[in-house]
Every structure is written in C-alpha cells, then in structure tokens.
Amino acid sequence: MTALLFSWALTLAGIMLAAAMGCAVYRMVRGPRAQDRILALDSFYASGMLLMLTFGIKSGTTLYFEAALVIALLGFAGTVALAKFLMRGEVIE
Amino acid sequence: MIPIAELPGWAAFLVALLVLAGAALTLTGATGLLRLRTFYERVHAPTLGTTLGATLILAGSMLCFTVLQSRPVVHEVLILLFVSLTTPVTLMLLVRAALSRDIQEGRVSPPQPDKDRSS
Amino acid sequence: MIRLLKWSLMPAFLMAIWLLLNQSLAPGQIVLGAVLGGFGTWVLTALDPPAGKLPRPLAAMRLFLLVVADIVRSNILVARIIWRDSPGRRPGFVRIPLELRSPYGLAALACIITATPGTIWVDFDSESRVLTIHVLSLVEERIWIDTIKGRYERHLREILE
Structure with a gap:
C-alpha cells in the first residue's frame, strides 16, 4: 500500500515537472524576444534535471545522478554562451 | 538496483513529500514564465525551481538513497552546489544582455542614469 | 600558518568535490583527489585572482543561514505573486550606493541577490559605486536599500574587511 502511494506520488511529481518543461517550451516557442527564449531554455534544462532525479528515486538507482549532473553542466554552458551571444553577437572574443 | 518497496514507511512518506513540494514549486516557477507580463518580471520566476525546488528534490533523493543503501549518500550536494553557483551567473548575464539590447533599441530608458540617491 | 591554510583551502575544496563525485574515501581516491586538487589550483593561478582576506568562518556561517532563511521566505512571496497577483504590484529598478570594496564580497553579494527570488543584480558601476538591481x-525603494545594505552588505563587510 505504502509502496503504491509512494510510486503514485513520484509519478505525480514527474508529471508536474514535465508540465513545467511544457510551460518552458511554450515560452520558448512564443518568445516574443530572444532573451525570453533563452530564459525558457534555461528553465527547461533545470526542470529536466529535476525530472531525471525524480526518475532516479522512482527506480531506486543512483545511475540517473550522473545524467542530472551532465544536464546541469550543459545547461549552464549553453545558457552562458547564448547570453554572451546576445550581448555581443559573438561567443568567444 | 534496490526495489523501492524496501523503503520504510516514514522515509517513503518524507521522500514523497519533499519531492512533491519541490516539483510543485518548480511548476509554480514555470507558470510564472507564462503569467508574468514583461521579460524583467519573468526573469525572477525560474529562480523558484532552481533554489528551493531543487533543494527539496535533492534532499528527497539524498534521504531516499541514504536509507536504501544504509550509508550516507551525499553526492547530491554537488548538484546543489553547482546549481546554486551557476544560476545567478546565467541570470545576471541574461539580464545584462537583455537590458543592453533594450537600451540600444530605445525600448527601455537606462534606470535613472543621473539621479543619485546616495542619501 | 595562516598562509598555509589559505593556500590549502582551494586544493582541499577540489579534493572534497572529487571524493563526493566518486562516493568513496579509499586511500587511492584521496591521493588522486589531492593531486587533482593541487593541479586544479595551479591552473586557477593562471587567472591571477585578486588577493583577498580569509573570511571569518563564524560570521560567514551566520550570513549563510540568514541567506537560506531569506531564500525560503522570498520563494513563498514570489510563489504567491505568481498564483495571485495583486493589481497594485509594480516591478522596477532600484539603485543602491555601496561601500563594499572587496571583489569577493561583491561577487558574493551578486550571487546572494540573484539567487534570492524576486531580486536580480543588473549592474554595478565601479566608478560611482552604485549598484542597480531589479525587483x-x-x-518602496527605501525598504530595498535598507534590506541590501543593512542585511547583506553589513555582514559581508564584517566577514571580509
């Protein structure tokens, strides 16, 4: 009984995080400006990372941890590069 | 892989609570992306998910694996450290970029350039 | 002694990250972590970081707890704004004159302000020493100026100056 409730709770959390990613995608598509899209992409990455962790808890393995860490790293690098591009029109000066 | 059913009741309850609260907070932040009207307001919204939301979910994960493997599992602290150090950097860069674009295009006047409030 | 402590902080930090990542305290990992920490610190010196004083640990701990409490509180405030926005709310820029000089203090202040939902660091003019944030x-501007100066800047100066 507890196990069932637990897995439902985690599924619900996963759905909420997926909905958060959906909101970010909507903002990414709608814009209206480039900075909105980049902000949405950053939020998308963060929610995706948290979704990975939730999967990890649900399946009881720590394997998802590395995936989450890599998503966080890539999200940071990507957003910084895009923000820099927005500021100057080039990534590496 | 350890079956999740081995988690004792109190731990399962706490983990579920932490993860649900974190997910709800992250979702709130993401809806902020939709509901708030201007970019400068929207930029505040995702911080919800990356500060408290991430902390709650990571705490849930730490608790879950610490109990399951009956040894302290704390490597989630790394993600927390990393996320809390990098989010401010990206948001600052993004706001500065957006502001310089808006000033260039004359959409926003630079915030009170000559008035000094050093009283 | 203090000098030695200062020089061993960064390698120790990097070694701790390495050990956390590998989830082990085996002697081999500790040696490898120490070597990597030393190498990482040597690479970092290429950046030529400005000299800073060693922070006071107790005061830094107090500031950390204060920031955590503030982050939790403003998370709730911002969540409330997102779900039920009051029509009278208006966002805006606030300009705050700062007396904090230490570059590390300014960096910490930037992270604190931006990590707290509801406020974001926009710009710092290093000549007039005026900080612009968006809230x-x-x-009322007065309240924000008092918050930043009274809470964070005072603590940071206490820690670093």
Missing part, C-alpha cells in the same frame, strides 16, 4: 515587487 519584482517594488513597494
């Missing part, structure tokens, strides 16, 4: 709910 989600600008009730």
Whole structure:
C-alpha cells in the first residue's frame, strides 16, 4: 500500500515537472524576444534535471545522478554562451 | 538496483513529500514564465525551481538513497552546489544582455542614469 | 600558518568535490583527489585572482543561514505573486550606493541577490559605486536599500574587511 502511494506520488511529481518543461517550451516557442527564449531554455534544462532525479528515486538507482549532473553542466554552458551571444553577437572574443 | 518497496514507511512518506513540494514549486516557477507580463518580471520566476525546488528534490533523493543503501549518500550536494553557483551567473548575464539590447533599441530608458540617491 | 591554510583551502575544496563525485574515501581516491586538487589550483593561478582576506568562518556561517532563511521566505512571496497577483504590484529598478570594496564580497553579494527570488543584480558601476538591481515587487525603494545594505552588505563587510 505504502509502496503504491509512494510510486503514485513520484509519478505525480514527474508529471508536474514535465508540465513545467511544457510551460518552458511554450515560452520558448512564443518568445516574443530572444532573451525570453533563452530564459525558457534555461528553465527547461533545470526542470529536466529535476525530472531525471525524480526518475532516479522512482527506480531506486543512483545511475540517473550522473545524467542530472551532465544536464546541469550543459545547461549552464549553453545558457552562458547564448547570453554572451546576445550581448555581443559573438561567443568567444 | 534496490526495489523501492524496501523503503520504510516514514522515509517513503518524507521522500514523497519533499519531492512533491519541490516539483510543485518548480511548476509554480514555470507558470510564472507564462503569467508574468514583461521579460524583467519573468526573469525572477525560474529562480523558484532552481533554489528551493531543487533543494527539496535533492534532499528527497539524498534521504531516499541514504536509507536504501544504509550509508550516507551525499553526492547530491554537488548538484546543489553547482546549481546554486551557476544560476545567478546565467541570470545576471541574461539580464545584462537583455537590458543592453533594450537600451540600444530605445525600448527601455537606462534606470535613472543621473539621479543619485546616495542619501 | 595562516598562509598555509589559505593556500590549502582551494586544493582541499577540489579534493572534497572529487571524493563526493566518486562516493568513496579509499586511500587511492584521496591521493588522486589531492593531486587533482593541487593541479586544479595551479591552473586557477593562471587567472591571477585578486588577493583577498580569509573570511571569518563564524560570521560567514551566520550570513549563510540568514541567506537560506531569506531564500525560503522570498520563494513563498514570489510563489504567491505568481498564483495571485495583486493589481497594485509594480516591478522596477532600484539603485543602491555601496561601500563594499572587496571583489569577493561583491561577487558574493551578486550571487546572494540573484539567487534570492524576486531580486536580480543588473549592474554595478565601479566608478560611482552604485549598484542597480531589479525587483519584482517594488513597494518602496527605501525598504530595498535598507534590506541590501543593512542585511547583506553589513555582514559581508564584517566577514571580509
């Protein structure tokens, strides 16, 4: 009984995080400006990372941890590069 | 892989609570992306998910694996450290970029350039 | 002694990250972590970081707890604004004159302000030493200036100067 409730709770959390990613995608598509899209992409990455962790808890393995860490790293690098591009029109000066 | 059913009741309850609260907070932040009207307001919204939301979910994960493997599992602290150090950097860069674009295009006047409030 | 402590902080930090990542305290990992920490610190010196004083640990701990409490509180405030926005709320920029000089203090202040939902660091003019932040709910400028200066800047100066 507890196990069932637990897995439902985690599924619900996963759905909420997926909905958060959906909101970010909507903002990414709608814009209206480039900075909105980049902000949405950053939020998308963060929610995706948290979704990975939730999967990890649900399946009881720590394997998802590395995936989450890599998503966080890539999200940071990507957003910084895009923000820099927005500021100057080039990534590496 | 350890079956999740081995988690004792109190731990399962706490983990579920932490993860649900974190997910709800992250979702709130993401809806902020939709509901708030201007970019400068929207930029505040995702911080919800990356500060408290991430902390709650990571705490849930730490608790879950610490109990399951009956040894302290704390490597989630790394993600927390990393996320809390990098989010401010990206948001600052993004706001500065957006502001310089808006000033260039004359959409926003630079915030009170000559008035000094050093009283 | 203090000098030695200062020089071993960064390698120790990097070694701790390495050990956390590998989830082990085996002697081999500790040696490898120490070597990597030393190498990482040597690479970092290429950046030529400005000299800073060693922070006071107790005061830094107090500031950390204060920031955590503030982050939790403003998370709730911003969540409330997102779900039920009051029509009277207006966002805006606030300009705050700062007396904090230490570059590390300024960096810490930037992270604190931006990591707290509802406020974001926009710009710092290093000549007039005026900081510009953007706040989600600008009730009165005075209150924000007092918050930043009274809470964070005072603590940071206490820690670093």
